[in-house]
Amino acid sequence: MAKTTRDHGGGLDAACKTWGGGRSDWLDLSTGINPRPYPLPPLDPALWAQLPDKAAFDRLDRAARTMWQVPKGLELVAAPGTSALIAQMPSLLPSARVHIQAPTYNEHAAAFAAQGWQVVEDGPAEARVIVHPNNPTGAIFSGDQRGMADLTVLDESFADIVPHATLTPLAQRPGVVVLKGFGKFWGLAGLRLGFAICRPDTAQALRDRIGPWAVSGPALHVGAVALEDHRWAAKTRARLYQDAERMDGLMSAAGIPCIGGTPLFRLYKTKNAEAAQAHLAEHMIWSRIFPYSDRWLRLGLPGSDPDWARLEDATRELS
Numbered sequence: 093m094a095k096t097t098r099d100h101g102g103g104l105d106a107a108c109k110t111w112g113g114g115r116s117d118w119l120d121l122s123t124g125i126n127p128r129p130y131p132l133p134p135l136d137p138a139l140w141a142q143l144p145d146k147a148a149f150d151r152l153d154r155a156a157r158t159m160w161q162v163p164k165g166l167e168l169v170a171a172p173g174t175s176a177l178i179a180q181m182p183s184l185l186p187s188a189r190v191h192i193q194a195p196t197y198n199e200h201a202a203a204f205a206a207q208g209w210q211v212v213e214d215g216p217a218e219a220r221v222i223v224h225p226n227n228p229t230g231a232i233f234s235g236d237q238r239g240m241a242d243l244t245v246l247d248e249s250f251a252d253i254v255p256h257a258t259l260t261p262l263a264q265r266p267g268v269v270v271l272k273g274f275g276k277f278w279g280l281a282g283l284r285l286g287f288a289i290c291r292p293d294t295a296q297a298l299r300d301r302i303g304p305w306a307v308s309g310p311a312l313h314v315g316a317v318a319l320e321d322h323r324w325a326a327k328t329r330a331r332l333y334q335d336a337e338r339m340d341g342l343m344s345a346a347g348i349p350c351i352g353g354t355p356l357f358r359l360y361k362t363k364n365a366e367a368a369q370a371h372l373a374e375h376m377i378w379s380r381i382f383p384y385s386d387r388w389l390r391l392g393l394p395g396s397d398p399d400w401a402r403l404e405d406a407t408r409e410l411s
Contacts, residue, residue: 104378111373119399120392121372122380124227124250124357126328127395129279130318139309148312155319156287160255160272166263167295170307170315174249174273174286175199180301181269182207182219184294185243191217195384197227197247219243224259225250228359228382228390229352235259242267249273249286253329253355263289276356277328278318285311332356335393342403343391346410353390360389368410375406 103122104115149170156168171177178199182190187208192201194213200221201211209219220241224233227250246259248270263270270289275281285307288298307315318324332355339358340350348368352359362368365381368389372379380390394400 107373107378111376113376117376119377119394119402121394121403122378122390123281123392124354124390125276125281125392126279126332126356127393127399128328128331130314130321130324132280132314133317135310135313139313142309143305144307144309144312148309148316149307152307152312152316152319155316156272159319159322159325160258160260160289162289163261163264165291166260166289167292169288169290169295169298169302170312171286171288171298171302172306172308172311173275173284174247174271176284176302176306177271177286177288177298178245178247179203180298181221181243181245182209183301184269184297185219188218189216190219190221191215191239191241192221195228195382196221196223197249200245200247217241219245221245221247223247223249224257225254225354228357228380228388230354230357230359231352232257233259235262237262237265240265240268244268245271247271249276250354250356252277252325253332255329260289263291266291267294269294274315274318277325280314280318283311283314284308285315329355332393338400339391339393339403342407343410346407348389348410351388355393357390357392360391361387362389363387365389371410372406375402377403377406 104118104120108114152170153168182204189210189212190204192211205211218241220239222233224246244267248258251258260270262268272287274285336355336358343360348360348362350358351361365387369379369381382388394403
């Protein structure tokens with residue numbers, strides 16, 4: 093059975109207690125969030141004082157449809173973060189079996205288990221979850237439709253770095269839901285914005301569950317402006333690919349090979365993951381290790397020249 097323990101990146105407060113310093117002293121590479129986020133546009137103060145209006149939802153919908161080339165006939169459901177949608181996926185069918193191949197993002201298994209589903213890694217199942225690209229391995233799903241279930245969730249939270257590989261058209265099939273994140277590629281995780289792309293009947297079921305005004309007025313505005321900015325997206329993809337290669341070069345020089353990941357995070361194979369994390373922590377650099385592997389180390393990307401220099405200095409003695 094897949095693990096349902098919720099382990100995540102972050103945890104800087106615990107790191108501070110063990111190795112000292114305050115949060116501002118640390119370089120947090122434990123997440124897969126773009127370290128150079130989309131620049132926030134000016135916000136009308138009225139956005140904070142009024143309920144979101146239909147025009148704001150419509151603008152965001154148009155921007156998202158264009159960015160992700162959503163096929164006609166499908167609908168988008170905006171929510172306060174992809175996690176809010178993940179929590180609702182199990183309620184779309186009566187509890188049964190859900191196929192989730194580990195290792196992957198653990199919120200999916202935890203959400204299904206919390207609603208009475210049996211989480212399995214093989215055999216028949218009424219639901220299936222596929223994280224594409226996978227977190228933490230970066231594996232790309234082929235799109236093979238033979239494995240689709242009555243409910244198939246395709247989590248594309250990291251797919252904006254590889255838009256050519258999107259599986260959005262599969263949402264035209266009954267029971268398929270494609271989840272899109274905003275916090276990772278655009279680097280605005282605190283905005284709390286996520287999307288489900290699906291057929292109208294599934295979209296209505298999700299709207300009934302999350303209720304009206306699920307997304308704040310400021311989030312609607314910032315999300316629309318960012319999704320309309322295709323030039324920024326193209327430049328950011330190019331930079332992230334270059335930075336990922338730079339990261340791999342640093343780690344390779346330390347004798348630590350890259351075994352997976354995406355341009356937003358890299359997965360490395362160490363001799364001892366806990367020791368590697370502790371070494372970096374002594375330099376006040378926080379990384380991600382996993383309860384199911386004693387060798388895997390995941391690193392996000394530095395966002396500035398001083399941060400890169402700090403990481404390079406720390407990796408000189410890393411093995």
